[in-house]
Amino acid sequence: MRKMMACMLGAALCFSMAGAETGVSSAEKVAFLCEKMIWNRGWEFRFEDEPGKSGWQTVHLPHTFSLPYFMSDSFYTGRGAYRKKLVMPEEWQGKKVFLDCGAAFQVAEVKVNGKTAGRHEGGYTAFRSDLTPFLKPGENWVEVRVDNRWSPRIAPRAGEHTFSGGLYRNVHLHVCSPVYLPAHGVWVQTPEVTAARGKVRILTEVKNDTGIVRKVTVRHTVREEQSGRVVLRGEKDAELGAGEDSRVQADLPPLASPGLWSPTAPNMYRVATELLDEKGQVLDRAENPLGFRTLELTADRGMLMNGKPVYLQGANVHQDHAGWGDAVTDAGARRDVRLMKNAGFNFIRGSHYPHSQAFLDACDREGMCMLNEGVFWGMGGFKEHDRYWNCDAYPTEKKDRIAFEESCMRQVREMVLQFRN
The missing domain is CATH 2.60.40.10 (Immunoglobulins)
Incomplete structure (x- = not known):
């Protein structure tokens, strides 16, 4: 629940900029030591594995490969690239500059001026990339390359939902001193x-x-x-x-x-x-x-919250919206939680992966208990051929098992750190 709020203005400020899409302009000579801004608007995107769709087009985040999205038997799998120009202000000299991505499905590589600044595997947890060593004064290009091809070594391997690729949650720029608070620290x-x-x-x-x-x-x-x-x-x-x-x-x-x-x-x-x-x-x-609040699970009285029994009434909720796919806005996430609350529910099982920061924020504020699931999920049975997103949940081939288990545990650790508050 990291709502952006302005810090107190003083000789040196820490402030947030909702809606700002570039660095501080030269006309805004405000002394500051840290800054967080949402960086969703004005990206360029292109598909990289589909003939006829290789040209750059302007998009805004959140974005998915599968726009417009409705129920269908197939979806694009392959690579897509996002890029955006970053003009580095003089005020950022000597500071740390981080790119914070809410999620990208499912393998992401962050590049600055053609050099790799970070890489992340797993489609549902947030990650941070340090852009600082690769930035230069003036104009820079930040690129996020996203790949949603199926991998036997990355969880999940299967599920009864759509595994659309994309940079489908919010992206922020975080600028701070070289002495700083790590992400989710x-x-x-x-x-x-x-x-x-x-x-x-x-x-x-x-x-x-x-x-x-x-x-x-x-x-x-x-x-x-x-x-x-x-x-x-x-x-x-x-x-x-x-x-x-x-x-x-x-x-x-x-x-x-x-x-x-x-x-x-x-x-x-x-x-x-x-x-x-x-x-x-x-x-x-x-x-x-x-x-x-206190929480206790008992054998005879059920779940006790603040010493009183609470009967859970809820359902599974996926993150996708008709038309938008997984690229759901914060307002859309809040709407979903309010609809559930108004329907009389007090519990949501986030099926079948960690949901967005905005979704959990809304649960906190609306009074909704939330089970944020991990990523190990799949359908019954095993497949030897034509493996795709309808495959066995656990690797049948021994050579894939260690990497797959590490993928599960890494994403669980990331989920706990991100949402433990």
């Missing part, structure tokens, strides 16, 4: 939750990519999501050696009478985590959701 815990008080512990990963020792402060601010009222503050100092990464633990003061989260009362809080240098300038920033 903030872990918000609630070691004690009662109606009388709630305790918050926050573990924050910090990385120092400079060649000198750096002293930093990790500062947390907890607000009620609806009112914006600050309810908790806390901070912790740390010292990082050159090239070092560290985990900084902060135990905030107990919160009296927290609003507990449940399907009937989805009380939500927001945790803003800021990384500051010795002058108090914000080097990097992250925002995460916080809900106070």
